[in-house]
Amino acid sequence: MEISRREFAERLALVAAAPWFLEDFKPPPQQQQTQEPSALAKALAETVRLRYPDRFTAEDLITITRSIDTRLRQIERLYETTLTNADEPDFVYSVYRGAD
Amino acid sequence: MPSDDFAFATLVELGRALRQKRTTATELANYFLERLERIGPRYNAVVTVTRERALAEAAQADREIRQGKWRGPLHGIPHGVKDLLATKGYPTTWGAQPYREQMIEADATVVEKLGAAGAVLVAKLAMVELAGGKGYTQANASFTGPGKTPWNPNYWSGGSSSGPGAAVAAGIVPFAIGSETSGSILTPCAYCGVSGVRPTYGLVSRHGAMALAWTMDKLGPMGRTIEDCAIVLEVIAGKDPNDPSSVARGFRMTTSREAKFKIGVPKGADKDIQPEVAANFRQALKVLEDKLEIVEDVELPDLPYGAVAGMIIGAEGVSAFDDLLKDGRQAQLTAPEDRMGGYPALAISAADYIRALRVRRPMQRALDDFLKKFDMLAVPTRTTVASPIDKPFREAWPGFTGGANVIGPTNVVGVPGVSVPNGFGVENLPTGLSFTARAFDEAKLVTLARLYQNRTDWHTRRPPVPTP
Numbered sequence: 001m002e003i004s005r006r007e008f009a010e011r012l013a014l015v016a017a018a019p020w021f022l023e024d025f026k027p028p029p030q031q032q033q034t035q036e037p038s039a040l041a042k043a044l045a046e047t048v049r050l051r052y053p054d055r056f057t058a059e060d061l062i063t064i065t066r067s068i069d070t071r072l073r074q075i076e077r078l079y080e081t082t083l084t085n086a087d088e089p090d091f092v093y094s095v096y097r098g099a100d
Numbered sequence: 101m102p103s104d105d106f107a108f109a110t111l112v113e114l115g116r117a118l119r120q121k122r123t124t125a126t127e128l129a130n131y132f133l134e135r136l137e138r139i140g141p142r143y144n145a146v147v148t149v150t151r152e153r154a155l156a157e158a159a160q161a162d163r164e165i166r167q168g169k170w171r172g173p174l175h176g177i178p179h180g181v182k183d184l185l186a187t188k189g190y191p192t193t194w195g196a197q198p199y200r201e202q203m204i205e206a207d208a209t210v211v212e213k214l215g216a217a218g219a220v221l222v223a224k225l226a227m228v229e230l231a232g233g234k235g236y237t238q239a240n241a242s243f244t245g246p247g248k249t250p251w252n253p254n255y256w257s258g259g260s261s262s263g264p265g266a267a268v269a270a271g272i273v274p275f276a277i278g279s280e281t282s283g284s285i286l287t288p289c290a291y292c293g294v295s296g297v298r299p300t301y302g303l304v305s306r307h308g309a310m311a312l313a314w315t316m317d318k319l320g321p322m323g324r325t326i327e328d329c330a331i332v333l334e335v336i337a338g339k340d341p342n343d344p345s346s347v348a349r350g351f352r353m354t355t356s357r358e359a360k361f362k363i364g365v366p367k368g369a370d371k372d373i374q375p376e377v378a379a380n381f382r383q384a385l386k387v388l389e390d391k392l393e394i395v396e397d398v399e400l401p402d403l404p405y406g407a408v409a410g411m412i413i414g415a416e417g418v419s420a421f422d423d424l425l426k427d428g429r430q431a432q433l434t435a436p437e438d439r440m441g442g443y444p445a446l447a448i449s450a451a452d453y454i455r456a457l458r459v460r461r462p463m464q465r466a467l468d469d470f471l472k473k474f475d476m477l478a479v480p481t482r483t484t485v486a487s488p489i490d491k492p493f494r495e496a497w498p499g500f501t502g503g504a505n506v507i508g509p510t511n512v513v514g515v516p517g518v519s520v521p522n523g524f525g526v527e528n529l530p531t532g533l534s535f536t537a538r539a540f541d542e543a544k545l546v547t548l549a550r551l552y553q554n555r556t557d558w559h560t561r562r563p564p565v566p567t568p
Binding site: 044 | 410
């Protein structure tokens with residue numbers, strides 16, 4: 001089944017979101033080739049390493065960098081939806097007053 | 101009722117046996133406790149058998165029933181809960197080695213409600229560690245081992261409610277409570293050949309349940325029939341002051357209505373999926389054809405469901421388990437890939453997370469506008485049968501890249517879904533039929549699924565008896 005670049009990005013996003021999406025959203029094999037992670041992904045992975053400097057092997061850092069890179073590709077779509085200043089997050093903060 | 105049939109009896113049948121004094125709550129509890137201890141380990145389905153509590157609750161139920169105090173259809177009925185629900189007196193492990201000794205000395209609201217209805221807690225059931233929130237990519241992702249479907253223990257039970265699915269299918273509990281953030285009830289229902297309801301977000305209190313993603317977690321019943329699930333949902337639904345996201349709505353099973361149901365079948369729902377799954381799906385719709393007006397090839401609004409889900413599960417999940425990252429205990433998780441899970445989400449910016457929450461609001465409206473054109477959507481619950489337990493999910497069934505994207509989007513916005521068994525596929529493994537509807541339309545989903553089960557017998561099939 002042919003899918004568009006946009007659909008592919010969405011599938012990647014879902015794969016990153018949760019593995020139980022996998023069966024519905026497996027990218028076609030020809031589109032699974034790994035790309036070089038972006039400079040931003042590498043920089044963000046470095047912030048994770050700096051936070052926990054003794055925890056990761058070189059292989060772990062590659063995994064983390066790729067995962068961050070996948071997520072960064074999702075973000076583009078988040079900003080395609082038009083929102084206005086009045087569009088609030090879907091939670092409501094409520095003030096608290098305890099017993100007197 | 102011969103006692104052998106207790107294992108696969110419905111809640112209505114068990115309740116009738118209790119009322120007619122053909123059995124007692126204590127006899128039922130002992131019967132299922134024995135099965136839990138003998139059969140449960142074959143499927144890695146059980147974390148803790150709650151024997152003392154079960155026998156105490158059963159004895160109380162027997163006293164009350166003898167006195168004519170009847171609490172309702174769950175009175176004296178054994179059940180299990182996924183081990184992410186807090187229960188007094190027993191560990192609540194969240195399926196994860198770092199929490200194996202965790203004691204939470206309070207009952208989750210759902211556990212309290214079931215207790216108040218007279219149900220008897222016999223077990224805490226296995227689950228994928230931390231409900232799968234760390235990104236597991238193969239079945240061996242729990243300290244209890246990979247969940248195995250009773251239909252063939254070489255195959256996965258599905259996750260993350262692996263224990264509830266396997267335990268109901270194997271007849272070692274009459275019903276169970278599972279949880280779903282995105283697919284964790286419906287998937288094990290399909291892979292284990294049982295019925296389940298993923299309620300609307302907020303219909304069932306999450307208080308006392310492990311949080312994976314506060315704004316997406318749902319608790320729901322898994323049982324032998326959809327009617328059983330509805331009976332349980334009637335008990336556990338409703339407002340809880342301890343869960344601000346819970347809503348002041350209950351659930352009541354409605355009587356069957358005669359009108360036709362308008363069903364949307366999403367584009368590609370049965371294309372490029374396992375042929376047996378596709379055939380079972382079409383056959384299921386045929387069984388109901390006199391009750392359905394089917395609209396083919398409907399398309400969900402084109403919105404970034406995956407991006408929103410990824411951001412929300414990532415950000416909320418890493419915060420929910422920040423202590424695990426901080427002290428390094430995440431390295432104790434079973435699945436190697438889970439030990440690295442969460443770290444990438446530390447790089448999510450607050451701005452992007454808030455953006456996802458802002459996008460979800462128009463997304464909710466758009467999906468509701470879409471769903472209101474139909475009574476419900478119908479899809480195969482999963483596009484393949486269960487994966488082999490010894491292969492990564494990606495390699496389990498190569499070549500089946502189709503199907504419609506429904507579980508993801510509907511979980512992001514929190515609308516309800518059901519899954520019922522609708523046949524068997526490769527390796528004689530079960531397949532599932534799923535219906536999804538607008539928020540709080542559970543009664544509609546249950547009505548059609550119940551009609552389907554009145555006309556078929558897939559839900560009565562029993563897995564093969566294992567050789568000792």
